[in-house]
Amino acid sequence: MQLVIxxxxxxxxxxxxxxxLLYLLKDEYRFVAVDADADAPNLDLLxxxxxxxxxxxxxxxxxxxxxxxxxxxxGICQERCPYDCIKVIDGDYVVSELTCEGCNVCGLVCPVPxxxxxxxxxxxxxxxxxxxxxxxxxxxxxxxxxxxxxxxxTEEKEWAKKLMGELGLEHMIVDxxxxxxxxxxxxxxxADLTILVAEPTPAxxxxxxxxxxxxxxxxxxxxxxxxxxxxxxxxxxxxEWAEAEGIPILGEIPYDxxxxxxxxxLKPFVEAFPDSKAADAMREIxxxxxxxxxx
Amino acid sequence: xxxxxxxxxxxTGKSTVAINLAIALGEHxxxxxxxxxxEAPNDHLLxxxxxxxxxxxxLFMPRFDYSKCTRCRKCAEVCEEHAIITMRxxxxxxxxxxxxGCAACEIVCPVPxxxxxxxxxxxxxxxxxxxxxxxxxxxxxxxxxxxxMPIVSRAKKRAQxxxxxxxxxxxxxxxxxxxxxxxEDSRLIIAVTEPTPLGIHDGELILRLAKLMDIxxxxxxxxxxxxxxxxxxxxxxxxxxxxxxxxxxxxxxIRSYVEGKPIVLSDYPxxxxxxxxxxxxxxxxxxxx
Ligand code: SF4
Ligand code: SF4
Ligand code: SF4
Ligand code: SF4
Numbered sequence: 001m002q003l004v005i006x007x008x009x010x011x012x013x014x015x016x017x018x019x020x021l022l023y024l025l026k027d028e029y030r031f032v033a034v035d036a037d038a039d040a041p042n043l044d045l046l047x048x049x050x051x052x053x054x055x056x057x058x059x060x061x062x063x064x065x066x067x068x069x070x071x072x073x074x075g076i077c078q079e080r081c082p083y084d085c086i087k088v089i090d091g092d093y094v095v096s097e098l099t100c101e102g103c104n105v106c107g108l109v110c111p112v113p114x115x116x117x118x119x120x121x122x123x124x125x126x127x128x129x130x131x132x133x134x135x136x137x138x139x140x141x142x143x144x145x146x147x148x149x150x151x152x153x154t155e156e157k158e159w160a161k162k163l164m165g166e167l168g169l170e171h172m173i174v175d176x177x178x179x180x181x182x183x184x185x186x187x188x189x190x191a192d193l194t195i196l197v198a199e200p201t202p203a204x205x206x207x208x209x210x211x212x213x214x215x216x217x218x219x220x221x222x223x224x225x226x227x228x229x230x231x232x233x234x235x236x237x238x239x240e241w242a243e244a245e246g247i248p249i250l251g252e253i254p255y256d257x258x259x260x261x262x263x264x265x266l267k268p269f270v271e272a273f274p275d276s277k278a279a280d281a282m283r284e285i286x287x288x289x290x291x292x293x294x295x
Numbered sequence: 296x297x298x299x300x301x302x303x304x305x306x307t308g309k310s311t312v313a314i315n316l317a318i319a320l321g322e323h324x325x326x327x328x329x330x331x332x333x334e335a336p337n338d339h340l341l342x343x344x345x346x347x348x349x350x351x352x353x354l355f356m357p358r359f360d361y362s363k364c365t366r367c368r369k370c371a372e373v374c375e376e377h378a379i380i381t382m383r384x385x386x387x388x389x390x391x392x393x394x395x396g397c398a399a400c401e402i403v404c405p406v407p408x409x410x411x412x413x414x415x416x417x418x419x420x421x422x423x424x425x426x427x428x429x430x431x432x433x434x435x436x437x438x439x440x441x442x443x444m445p446i447v448s449r450a451k452k453r454a455q456x457x458x459x460x461x462x463x464x465x466x467x468x469x470x471x472x473x474x475x476x477x478x479e480d481s482r483l484i485i486a487v488t489e490p491t492p493l494g495i496h497d498g499e500l501i502l503r504l505a506k507l508m509d510i511x512x513x514x515x516x517x518x519x520x521x522x523x524x525x526x527x528x529x530x531x532x533x534x535x536x537x538x539x540x541x542x543x544x545x546x547x548x549i550r551s552y553v554e555g556k557p558i559v560l561s562d563y564p565x566x567x568x569x570x571x572x573x574x575x576x577x578x579x580x581x582x583x584x
Pocket of ligand 4: 359363364367368369370371385387403404405406409410
């Protein structure tokens with residue numbers, strides 16, 4: 001089974017919840033974990049990973065380059081670039097590598113053949129390790145300024161699938177990126193179900209509703225975990241929304257200082273502070289995941 | 296002139312800093328705030344306003360007129376996104392989800408009228424007046440659409456068109472090219488980070504991006520009592536940036552966040568920290584009244 005953990009936005013504790021869930025499931029199930037937030041991966045840090053066993057470069061992004069020698073400075077490329085990525089610097093037309101989407105429109109409209117070329121550049125790395133808890137982790141890191149395409153995530157999931165075959169694993173657990181863009185779509189697409197993590201604030205509710213629309217788009221069941229549940233007692237809209245949509249709530253984790261402290265220790269909080277309130281709640285959630293999801 | 300608030304990772308309090316800074320800077324400049332975190336825009340929620348003046352962001356999408364198309368496949372060959380597939384006889388078909396709207400296919404098609412300019416809706420931009428004396432421009436990507444770039448670039452243009460003395464941009468988390476697009480043209484980046492290992496790791500990435508873009512950066516450490524601010528200082532120094540403020544973890548900040556009442560306008564002691572950040576920015580930019 002392929003399950004995804006998503007939140008619509010960072011900062012609600014999705015990765016800390018994921019790390020603890022993985023920790024609690026590790027003895028009973030054989031799975032591979034995938035950190036699909038290639039823009040800001042952190043599951044490796046939360047699981048205390050110190051080195052990668054294998055790393056693959058992903059060449060796939062493209063950026064345009066302008067040859068200033070043959071350029072006649074007509075400005076057509078700048079006019080036609082759909083994303084405003086061409087600037088004039090000291091009289092030369094220059095592509096901003098950090099924003100170019102690699103669509104090649106500039107190359108097509110340039111009247112001087114060969115002046116604009118599309119070059120392949122590295123978009124990032126995909127990497128694998130075995131965590132100290134025994135299960136493998138696939139992660140990725142997008143290079144600074146590259147298009148945030150779903151390709152890295154697709155690559156990660158393919159690697160994870162291969163690994164499942166080789167090692168005879170039953171499940172793939174994907175920690176999705178923040179937001180609702182291509183990485184999230186690549187994470188949720190093809191999965192069996194999504195567990196949403198949200199906190200009781202208007203911002204988090206709005207974000208998780210947007211993520212849920214992506215889940216619905218793929219016609220998958222969704223579950224909800226409420227984190228920092230006691231943060232905002234007057235705010236009931238998150239719970240009401242879940243009930244109205246028929247999204248089962250797997251549990252509520254109270255705000256607990258043990259969580260930020262465990263993060264600095266680079267350990268899942270259920271491992272670092274097994275006696276904390278948050279750990280109790282997390283164990284109940286893991287129990288429900290066993291009974292209702294993984295069975 | 297433009298400045299940006301950015302943060303390596305989500306949830307570091309970037310939007311909280313952005314809206315409070317906007318309010319504090321409003322005393323010095325005629326400004327606009329642009330929320331370019333288009334996958335999860337939240338500044339309006341923190342400011343307690345409803346988005347208004349919606350404008351659609353539509354992108355070009357090819358429509359084929361098969362009575363004219365000669366099945367030459369040129370459109371499919373040129374599409375970098377592989378959004379056009381061709382049948383064995385060369386008939387082109389579009390997979391709309393992959394299309395980026397760049398119009399390259401239309402440019403190369405040798406038959407006038409074979410490719411018609413269809414449109415698809417990618418999201419919206421909004422222009423909302425706030426009770427704090429400055430307008431908020433928001434970009435919002437439609438759920439299920441993958442491409443944030445067009446929304447970021449359109450929302451930014453809409454904000455620039457207001458012609459304000461200062462544009463304060465709130466970017467998405469991370470360091471992808473949509474973040475670079477939001478940061479572009481900034482005179483200063485305020486990087487919001489946390490002193491946890493995760494925050495430090497991601498904070499370093501945003502400083503690296505600032506350096507690559509040749510934009511000076513200042514660092515604001517949020518939840519500063521939850522980790523080692525010394526480590527943040529070390530890294531900031533390595534990138535020639537200065538830590539200008541530390542905001543301790545505070546129930547007051549959370550309360551004001553939850554209530555949609557900006558803390559800078561409260562009597563809580565944290566209000567002073569945001570004023571201090573604002574005065575550092577004013578000092579750096581010069582001018583203002
Ligand atoms: S490849 Fe596309 S995005 Fe890049 S500069 Fe050319 S037209 Fe602009
Ligand atoms: S279109 Fe070609 S020749 Fe004209 S400015 Fe751009 S690169 Fe130079
Ligand atoms: S508009 Fe661009 S991305 Fe869309 S089909 Fe045409 S070439 Fe491909
Ligand atoms: S380039 Fe124009 S004529 Fe050629 S296959 Fe595409 S639509 Fe048809």
